[in-house]
Amino acid sequence: MAGLYLSHLTLSHFRSHLAARLDLDARPVAIHGPNGAGKTNLIEAVSLFSPGRGLRRSSAEDMTRRPEALGWKITGLLHTPRTTHEVEFLSENGAARQVRIDDKAASQLALGRIARVLWLVPSMDRLWIEAAEGRRRFLDRMTMSFTPDHAEAVLAYEKAMRERNRLLKDQVRDGHWYVALERQMAEAGAQIHANRIGALMALERAQAQAETAFPTAHLELVQSEGAMPDTASDLRDALSEGRFRDLAAGRTLVGPHRTDLYGVFAAKGVPARDCSTGEQKALLVSLILANARALTPDFGAPPLLLLDEVAAHLDAARRAALYDEICALGAQAWMTGTGPELFAELGARAQYVEVVEDRGTSAARQITQA
Ligand SMILES: Nc1ncnc2c1ncn2[C@@H]1O[C@H](COP(=O)(O)OP(=O)(O)OP(=O)(O)O)[C@@H](O)[C@H]1O
Numbered sequence: 586m587a588g589l590y591l592s593h594l595t596l597s598h599f600r601s602h603l604a605a606r607l608d609l610d611a612r613p614v615a616i617h618g619p620n621g622a623g624k625t626n627l628i629e630a631v632s633l634f635s636p637g638r639g640l641r642r643s644s645a646e647d648m649t650r651r652p653e654a655l656g657w658k659i660t661g662l663l664h665t666p667r668t669t670h671e672v673e674f675l676s677e678n679g680a681a682r683q684v685r686i687d688d689k690a691a692s693q694l695a696l697g698r699i700a701r702v703l704w705l706v707p708s709m710d711r712l713w714i715e716a717a718e719g720r721r722r723f724l725d726r727m728t729m730s731f732t733p734d735h736a737e738a739v740l741a742y743e744k745a746m747r748e749r750n751r752l753l754k755d756q757v758r759d760g761h762w763y764v765a766l767e768r769q770m771a772e773a774g775a776q777i778h779a780n781r782i783g784a785l786m787a788l789e790r791a792q793a794q795a796e797t798a799f800p801t802a803h804l805e806l807v808q809s810e811g812a813m814p815d816t817a818s819d820l821r822d823a824l825s826e827g828r829f830r831d832l833a834a835g836r837t838l839v840g841p842h843r844t845d846l847y848g849v850f851a852a853k854g855v856p857a858r859d860c861s862t863g864e865q866k867a868l869l870v871s872l873i874l875a876n877a878r879a880l881t882p883d884f885g886a887p888p889l890l891l892l893d894e895v896a897a898h899l900d901a902a903r904r905a906a907l908y909d910e911i912c913a914l915g916a917q918a919w920m921t922g923t924g925p926e927l928f929a930e931l932g933a934r935a936q937y938v939e940v941v942e943d944r945g946t947s948a949a950r951q952i953t954q955a
Pocket residue numbers: 599600601602618619620621622623624625626627647648649650651652921923940945
């Protein structure tokens with residue numbers, strides 16, 4: 586099976602990287618170097634090969650190298666199951682990033698059709714404890730990996746909801762203004778809900794079928810108030826019937842933007858939020874691996890995985906198991922850690938990059954193994 590991997594990656598004026606060039610093969614990429622060296626910056630560049638703002642959710646302006654702040658450029662040769670694409674990202678003077686695929690201007694959403702990128706970053710350690718918004722984003726990124734059109738449905742829903750919320754804030758009572766918006770929200774909203782359920786089912790199947798050293802998690806969608814209407818017509822009715830309540834609140838109180846993700850540590854039946862820090866990390870690793878396994882047959886290759894500072898938080902046995910599972914999947918997993926010893930169990934199954942920093946400038950150097 587042809588894989589999904591980046592073979593050439595260049596960064597120019599991207600955060601702490603003045604100029605970096607990596608020439609890679611399809612193996613996992615183990616990146617090591619001291620704190621603050623620029624390792625996460627490197628995998629953030631890779632995270633842009635998927636729709637959205639990348640793993641830090643930063644603006645293009647924040648990504649531009651300071652103090653020059655001239656803009657930045659990233660190029661990569663992306664091998665997909667069917668073909669190879671030259672992908673280029675460019676931001677000039679802090680303006681929004683432009684995407685070019687094979688020398689043609691493309692939308693960010695187009696990336697969701699050619700690549701799959703999943704990540705785990707330290708800020709997700711508190712995913713189960715913090716606000717529902719983070720879990721919804723996690724859920725939607727996971728869903729998008731199965732159904733790239735999900736991103737369009739989410740954008741359409743949010744656009745219509747913003748307009749409806751504006752009417753509610755302005756205390757517009759004439760129902761006539763709401764009808765078209767509620768129809769758009771109902772259609773996109775039912776689609777979002779169905780896509781999410783489909784993703785959870787795929788994930789559940791993948792967890793049940795695979796042998797993994799990681800604890801499995803059972804995920805459920807929960808609604809903050811009442812049940813989420815299943816069909817577009819039920820959601821439309823719920824929106825129009827809820828108008829007076831929403832006028833009082835000044836915002837929309839029913840719909841998929843009120844869905845939360847509830848996780849249970851399957852072996853113990855304990856809610857994920859009550860598990861130990863290490864268990865919560867292991868659950869996330871387990872979900873990312875299950876997500877990767879579940880989408881591989883349809884997409885034709887495992888996704889790119891970005892695992893920032895994951896290795897250091899796992900005990901040696903789990904770390905070895907993670908590496909074995911990644912290698913069995915055949916994923917180009919980009920992993921960061923402070924020292925090469927964290928990747929010892931990978932040996933020649935991975936390729937290595939050392940990142941060091943000198944007076945605010947990062948240098949990424951590929952290590953040739955003896
Ligand atoms: N726009 C920017 N321009 C220049 N430098 C930046 C920019 N944004 C972040 N940096 C610098 O990049 C460094 C952080 O890099 P990064 O987060 O990649 O480190 P890391 O190697 O992953 O470190 P750790 O091991 O601590 O997580 C910081 O020194 C920060 O000041």
